Amino acid sequence: MEFFADWHTHSTYSDGRGTIEENIRAAVSRGLEELAITDHGPANIGVGVRGPESYLQIKDEIRKLNPQYDSISVKTGAEADITAPDGTVDLPRSIINELDIFIAGLHPYVWPSVINGVWSVVGINQAARFSRSAREKARVNNTKALKETVNRYNVDIVSHPDLRMPVDIPELAAACAAADTAIEINTGHHYDKSELVKNAAGEGVNFVVSSDAHFPATVGELEAGGLLLEKFGVPAERVVNARKSRS
């Protein structure tokens, strides 16, 4: 499977080590036609952007850089954090509307937007490491929150489902399929994604393969995701950023 786009990369606006331009150069050298800069939302403790307005600065920088690189189209995106059980994310709609690519995902260390979120979004996932019943509870909470997010917002991609924070994959995949949201196969985080591919594929959802690059060197490093999808018989037609064979 070959890819024309990497829609999930981080820059120095959050915890990426490369500048936007360094990520662009890396993507160009990989032969990509599209790249998105998707820095972490402001609620991600210690790594998020300074504030929602940072995305306007990023967009402005991209607008200036785009004409300098003929072979690639650079998109402004965000990887928002889910900060409450009702699926609230850490970006206002006025900012989301400015984005080309909107990714939402669960992260273990976020500032919750509501008091009861401290336990149901953050605490339960910590307890899940030590207790089976907490793990089940976390799975229910995480799945519900993700589904709410997908239903409430125009989410293009759910990032790294089931990474450290358990989710009910078929349930999430069905919600994503209905909302036209892609499930991400994340090549930057090395965790077992076999169950994710196997169980999501049956729900008719589309996939996207992303590097989640935090260094320019790994921008566009998507091969492992393609191999995994092929292993489970997912065709390129179901992978949004895969090159489609011309007949």
Ligand SMILES: [Zn+2]
């Ligand atoms: Zn992430």
Ligand SMILES: [Zn+2]
């Ligand atoms: Zn990321």
